[in-house]
Amino acid sequence: MSVHIDAKPGEVAETILLPGDPLRAQWIAETYLEDTICYNQVRGMLGFTGTYKGKRISVQGTGMGIPSCMIYTHELITEYGVKNLIRVGSAGAYQADLKLHDIVLALSASTTSGINQERFKGYTYAPTAHFELVTRAIEQAKKMAIDIKGGNVLSADTFYEDRFESYEQWAKFGVLCVEMETAGLYTLAAKHGVKALSILTISDSLVTGERTTAAEREKGFGTMAQLALEMV
Numbered sequence: 360m361s362v363h364i365d366a367k368p369g370e371v372a373e374t375i376l377l378p379g380d381p382l383r384a385q386w387i388a389e390t391y392l393e394d395t396i397c398y399n400q401v402r403g404m405l406g407f408t409g410t411y412k413g414k415r416i417s418v419q420g421t422g423m424g425i426p427s428c429m430i431y432t433h434e435l436i437t438e439y440g441v442k443n444l445i446r447v448g449s450a451g452a453y454q455a456d457l458k459l460h461d462i463v464l465a466l467s468a469s470t471t472s473g474i475n476q477e478r479f480k481g482y483t484y485a486p487t488a489h490f491e492l493v494t495r496a497i498e499q500a501k502k503m504a505i506d507i508k509g510g511n512v513l514s515a516d517t518f519y520e521d522r523f524e525s526y527e528q529w530a531k532f533g534v535l536c537v538e539m540e541t542a543g544l545y546t547l548a549a550k551h552g553v554k555a556l557s558i559l560t561i562s563d564s565l566v567t568g569e570r571t572t573a574a575e576r577e578k579g580f581g582t583m584a585q586l587a588l589e590m591v
């Protein structure tokens with residue numbers, strides 16, 4: 360076991376889906392995987408391994424925010440040998456042409472977090488998705504006739520901002536949407552020479568103020584999870 364994950368050696372697959380919400384991890388495991396085991400319940404951050412169309416896949420909740428996501432990602436890579444990490448999460452739209460339920464591939468992740476400030480002595484590091492996973496996601500989305508967009512996203516350190524309009528500067532520079540984990544995931548994947556991609560479904564819009572309902576989020580989540588499972 361590692362500090363936060365109770366799995367035995369070999370219980371975690373090389374390829375893993377990473378929703379923020381542990382109950383989404385359970386939902387993916389119960390809905391799509393066969394011969395499933397639950398390998399982690401520490402802190403309620405559920406993790407499962409099963410098979411999808413014969414291929415071994417794990418799914419692990421990461422919690423919200425870069426620090427929590429980096430704890431699980433670090434342990435999965437360094438202690439359990441995970442090689443392909445696909446975040447499946449939600450995001451708030453920063454652009455008017457991004458609608459609720461749209462699916463976005465995070466090609467790169469700007470951030471308000473200081474995780475790389477010290478590491479790169481104040482210079483700016485650009486956390487980036489793995490090209491092979493991006494290519495596979497695009498090809499798979501075409502096969503499944505799922506419309507996707509791709510670009511720079513913001514991994515924010517805070518969900519509630521003092522000034523609602525603070526998103527506008529990011530939006531002007533082409534940032535598509537905001538979430539809270541991808542910059543940490545991509546940084547660690549690069550550090551350890553493994554592959555990572557974030558697939559995001561738009562759950563709300565800072566431009567229009569719209570929000571999806573819980574039932575709608577579940578449906579949108581299913582499309583994204585299927586895309587992630589099929590591409591691996």
Ligand code: ADE
Pocket residue numbers: 449450451452515517518537538539562563
């Ligand atoms: N995830 C989904 N919507 C979000 C938002 N508006 N801000 C940060 N993370 C999010």
